[in-house]
Every structure is written in C-alpha cells, then in structure tokens.
Amino acid sequence: MKLATKIEAILYIKGQPLSLEEIGSCLGCEFTEEKTQKDLDLIQEALIELMNDYAHRDSALEIVETTLGYSLQLRAAYKNILQELVPAELGTGTLRTLAAIALKNPILQTELIELRGSSAYQQVAELVKLGFIRKRPQADGRSYWLEITNKFHQYFEIDAEKELQTNTLLQQG
Template identity: 75%
Template sequence: MKLATQIEAIFYIKGRPLSIEEIYAYLYQQGSESSKISAENRALVEDALIELMNDYAHRDSALEISETEAGYSLQLKNEYGYLLKELVPAELGKGALRTLAAVAIKNPILQTELIDLRGSSAYQQVSELVKLGFIRKREQADGRSYWLEVTNKFHQYFEISNMAIS
C-alpha cells in the first residue's frame, strides 16, 4: 500500500489539518501525539505528501491537499465553495441546538414560553434558526407572542420523520 494513499485515508478519516508529526504518528499507530520524528522519517512523509498533492493537482477533482498554518488537510477547492452554502447549513452552537430541541419537542411552542424555558439568549437563537430555515414564526392570533414550529428543512436535515412528537 502506497504511503500517499495511506495519508489520504488519514486526512479523510480525521477531517482536520494535521502536522507532519501527527501524520507520522497515525501512520505508525503511535496515537495522535506530536512526537519528534527523525529527519529521515520526516522526509518520507513530506515526499508522500508532495506525491499526494501532485496527484490531486493533476486529476479532475473537487478536492485538493492544502498546507495551512494548522497543517496539511484534504479540502474542497475554492471554486466549489458556493455549494457549501446550499448543501451544508452553518454549524449551530450548543445554545442554538438546545433551543431548536425545545422547539422540536414542544412543536409548536409560544416564543414567550420558550424564553421562560431557555432565557433571553433564546431571542437571538430563534432569529438564527429562522434565518437558517429550521424553524418558522407565526403570529399568535390573540396575543403578542409568536408561535414557533420546526420546518421541513429541520426534518430533512436531522433525518426525522415528519410525524408529530408528543
């Protein structure tokens, strides 16, 4: 098995930038600790990285091997960045996820009730979740609050059937 191919597998599995020391440690099953490696072993890893970078540079691929301050990584080429906005919603913080979970469990829930449960920071989280399309707001017919409910995008993204949660 080629060293470059093993490194490609490590990048795919780890999904984050890795230093040469980390790559070496994973290759030789020494865990993820950044340990000192010999100049000879460093050169082996660097040569395999160059081979892998050249391979990606010469194939018709949406991916590339990139070197950043954080290390080397397998990433999407810049020209395909427009797909990220459509296909991968922004990561939600822990607070927004908890707010989304509260809305999903109570579905629908009055915004005032949600604020009582989650605190005033939920106002900003609701705004973010509406903007991302995970929840929608409906005016309350006989009050000043809003009804909040999850959308089809929520069900699709989290792969939850559309049946009511009670």
C-alpha cells in the same frame, strides 16, 4: 504501495491536520538524527505529489497545508453541500428551545421567552438562520409565531403527518 498513497490514507483516517513529523510517526518512521531530514524530505515530496494529483483531477477533495499541518479536506466550492448534509452543531440550550417550539408548534415568541428565559431570543435567531424554525408576525399583536419547518422534520427524521395526528390527539385529550 506508494508513499503518497499511504499518506493519503493517513490523512483520511486521522481527519485532522498533521505535521510532517506526525505523518512520519504514523508511517512508522524512526527518526534518528541522520534520517530525520531525509525522512521529512521524502514525506514532503510525497505530499507535494499528492497535492498536485488532487489539483489536477476533478475531485471534491484537496490536500492543503495549514499552520497546523497538512490535511485532506473538502474543497470550498462544496461547503454548501456540507452544510446541507452534515448536522448542525446545536448546544443544549438551543436544543431545549427547539424542543419547546416543536412540542407547542406553533408557539408565540413571548410564551417561549416566559418558558425558556431571555437567552431564547438568541437561540431563536440561530434556529431561524439554520432553517429549523420560521417566524411569522402575530396578526393582532407585537410578538411572532414560531413554528418548525420541513428541515426540522428531515433532520430529526420525523414524519410530519404522524406528528400532526399526534398533536391533534393530544389537543383533543
């Protein structure tokens, strides 16, 4: 097995930037004073080979050198796909605000602020930006109606039709 292929596997498995020394440790290289520079040179040559290989193929991945080390990562041109497919990182407060909106769907922003406090303003802005909720102006007031979107249903794998039936039953009961 080629050294470059082993390094590629290590970068993939580790999923974080690694220094030449860390890659060497993963390869099982024993660093003595005599071997250290020679081993590091071989690792660096294999990395350059790997970087060139990725640069010349039509791949969504690339090997990059950062201040933290070398890493296998998604090319910048594919970041929009990443944002669509990988779950957004939501804090506990934001998740609770989203849950309150989903349970009351729709809910007036003023009512939400009474339930969740003033920090909900920032959380609502984040949820709108992420596409989980939408804001529409209240027809006869100064507040906004907040409601969940299709992205919310897709992200949390909720059947919108079943949810509508459940909400109707809850409102009737």
